[in-house]
Amino acid sequence: MSSVIVRVKQKQIAQLIAKGKRLDGRGLTEYREIKVEQGIIERAEGSARILLGKTEVMVGTKIEIGKPFPDTPNEGVLTVNAELVPLASPIFEPGPPDENSIEIARVVDRGIRESKTIDFEKLCIEPGKKVFVIFVDVYVLNHDGNLIDASALAALAALLNTKMFNYEIKEDEVEIKPGYTPLSLKKHPIAVTFAKINDKFVVDPWLEEEQVMETRLTITVDDNDNICAIQKGGSGYFTPKQVLDAAKIAKEKAGEIRKKLNW
């Protein structure tokens, strides 16, 4: 967007925020409406579609048999990938993942991995040789801001919906048996993203706020109110006190969302 329009908007958004208001009528720590649909792609082992206001993200999970990493021979593998597909926004271009989509994937991955949501040892078939690999593919369908939170929610919703196929080992070969068991998850990490605009924090920034924000801060919180991932983004800064205040708000917001979605 042209920098002139951004500057005009910046002023308007900042003035409103100073009064505790936002352009779309929300409070400073209020999320947009969250809608979740699960099991929408039959070919995927698990799937979900999240609407966060107008931001729309779909996630499909696939499970394959692969090799473990040499340093964790007894553990399955989680691979998170994010695609900012060109149909989702005029600013997305076709091509290999850029730094923004890699960042989204890695922040989502960190939240799931570090909170120990998945019991990776249960995904081991034969130590050092065969394990289950869970692919979580994040597909952004409409970009209206806060892709990280929407992607993290969608990834978790899809994992909650994921079915593991039953198997048996016969003469070193894995034989797939009929029927499925749900993948059990131990935690429900929720990412809470803040935007800093004129030295004030707002939760769940939508597109116009993202365009004028100086800095972004994402804090992922697990079911026990522990912090399991943090990521600062954008070229601004904040004070240590702002960080600690944000952590407290993130804890509350994550709890609220988890309650609302019954996770």
Add this chain to the structure above:
Amino acid sequence: MSHKPEKLLDKKGLRLDGRKPEELRPIKIEVGVLSNADGSAYIQQGKNKILAAVYGPKELHPKHLALPDRTVLRCRYHMAPFSVQERKSPAPSRREIELSKVIRESLEPTVFLEYYPRTGIDIFIEVLQADGGTRCASITAASLALADAGIPMRDLVAACAAGKIDNTIVLDLDDTEDKIGGADVPVAIMPNVNAVTLLQMDGILTLEEFEKAINLALEGCQKIYSMQKEALKAKYVNVKEAEE
């Protein structure tokens, strides 16, 4: 393959390399180590060995990336194939692309970008040997390389991580502590402005532990900041002596 130690803290509360919880690893910093670069710095922090070089402000290629009102800061964080136990492919990994982004964003607030419209400044970071905490050491070195290149800055950026091992909050984790430990919180600050410019975390921390970790990391940054200033001055003392 390296074996995994059971405990990271001994009975006296000392770490595997003999450090106290709130102690930094030995750090050596040199400024102006590469003659072709406009600015450069080298840092050794524990077994970390990292070079940072700055080229610019200069004409930007490709030209369409240039901005009419400010310079474009670009950053490449890259690990040498021999820098880690198992050879790392020299192609940029997803981790390196993410780190390049967060390192760039940690340095952008300090540079007066608006002084050099339509140009670019390139920061190249090469990790020659990695031992945990490379992103922080890279930021420490890169901000010195920027200063060495004579680029106007609001402050130096000093970076340091804190984390949790065996339920104790400690400063400046090395590779083993980072891999087995419970959490890692890398932080970068502009000390004079009291501004946090890099903040990440992985692992599990309660709110109280997180507050403790961030405060410890900030203390570490202050110590590194004074070493940075010394290293920067030392270069010019050396130049002066050579002139005489």
